[in-house]
Amino acid sequence: MSEAKDRSKHPCFNKETSGSCGRVHLPVAPGCNIQCNYCNRKYDCVNESRPGVTSAILPPDKAVEYLDEVLKKEPRITVVGIAGPGDPMAEAEKTIATIERINAKYPDMLYCLSSNGLALPEHVDRLVELGVTHVTVTMNAVDPEIGAKIYSWVRVGKVVYRGVDGARILLERQLESIRLLKARGVTVKVNSIVIPGVNDHHLAEVARVAAELGADIQNLIPLHPTADTPFADRGEPSKELIHELRATNGETILQMTHCRRCRADAVGLLCSDRSSEFIPTLNRLACGSDKTARPYVAVASREGLLVNMHLGETPGFQIWAPQGKGARMIEERAASEIGCGPDRWHRLAEILHDCSLVLVEAAGKQPKQVLGEHGITVMECSGMIHDIATDYFQGADITRYKTRTHKAGCAGMGAGCG
Structure with missing residues (x-):
């Protein structure tokens, strides 16, 4: 991994640079290996901003061309991220091929990805070789009994696991992912969705485990009730609850407080997103590949x-x-x-x-x-x-x-x- 990279220029991990350093998410990974009860990966929803949403799927061979176009209009981009719209490691071949292409032309750019961790451990070494400096692992529970309420199923290869068995396998992979990443010097953020009545009472324990593994920061994300999901009718947590949880967990691990729940095709500064501006370019490259x-x-x-x-x-x-x-x-x-x-x-x-x-x-x-x-x-x-x-x-x-x-x-x- 290049030591010349200035990690402080990642706006999601450093609030101080969020107004001057931008990010671009490349939506190259549509497939996912788990089904969360709060997630509906709806690819074409221009007016919605949340993880799992993108206007198009970008072929890896068009990633450099798309980044070229983005940088012409937004030179403040310092981070290239892959956050889906599925899971980057469920589509490891596409994700790695994309990073390889970008790295060949933009070796000084920061690279990051966001994963559920299930298929991450076997790819950590290659990701580090390619210069990935930041990884986010979404970990919503460290108790399989609670995890079983959050995940409908977990797929490893061609085998589908449900209930506590699936949640236990996922948790084991998440813990292993964080250990391996920290052992190789990667900056790690743990995302945790705050789901009232399901895991809100348990997130201090998630913070404790994440801190013990060496994770650098935790991001508590309020549940965004999404149509056609099991949690569609579950209420969004109050601002008071989020503030209380961040204060409590902040005694254990640094808290992110400026998350924008970015789309899988997000572009620009966190405070000034330009995703909609680049949708025509993204669609042109996706369709005309x-x-x-x-x-x-x-x-x-x-x-x-x-x-x-x-x-x-x-x-x-x-x-x-x-x-x-x-x-x-x-x-x-x-x-x-x-x-x-x-x-x-x-x-x-x-x-x-x-x-x-x-x-x-x-x-x-x-x-x-x-x-x-x-x-x-x-x-x-x-x-x-x-x-x-x-x-x-x-x-x-x-x-x-x-x-x-x-x-x-x-x-x-x-x-x-x-």
Whole structure:
């Protein structure tokens, strides 16, 4: 790890620099290996600011280009972070590939990531080699009985654990992560969500354990009740409770008091966020990541004029290609046979091998993730096919076509769904 890096320039870990040093979060890791009862990873919610929210998923090979664009307009950026929208270590290959690319061009930049800790231990050495200086581990309980009330499931490899067993495995990995990080000189922050009636009475113990492990700072984050989650109807903790907990825990470990509950695509100073300004750039790079090798757009449509079919229900796709300054439909292809599990979507990726974008009315999380692994972006949208395809091929901002309707998140079996 480079000793030349000035760690004081991380605004989340140092309140004194939060008004002069900025951060950019790169949303390259959509998948997650646990399901928290307060979390709904909703990718397209422009007006909402909380962890797990982003306007688009950025391919690792576009990370440097995106950072270049950000730094042109906001040169005060000192930190590159990866905070999801899932868990960076659940998508370790993408996360590490992103940091490798950024590090090659911007070696003096501070690098950080935020993780639940489940898959973190096996990657600590490589992260330190790449110059990661700051890591946040979200640890909401140090008692598996309490943790079991917070997590629906925990997935290790292909095995899904629930209840106390899942919470115990997660806690063991979190404790190991902090030990390993501190042994290698990484600055560690422990995030703890304050959930009234669940863990608010227990957070002093979390602070004690974190301090004993050598963690540098704790961030107590008030629960933000989120629709379509088990904790949707649970009240947000009062300001008085947060103040009391910070005062108590502050006797054990330094407390962060300036958290902004950043989005997974946050950009700018903590006090002056510019995320919305960079959404068009993020979407352009996300959607246009592979137009040379994949020159076409696939469309799910009932009658051939509008984007109006669900990805999992369409019997086939129109294939559109650029034509001059417009677009035209060149052929139709049958969809993969209806089935369950990721194999169906891997087969569809083969069918749409020359398409960089799929336009659908709606789609599940699993097919979006699987197709994304093949370099194919799935966009939920509505409108005239010709208009959307033309704008896409011309490099225009197509985010205005995105579907803004509310959708429920998945808190199911932990195996992914279509």
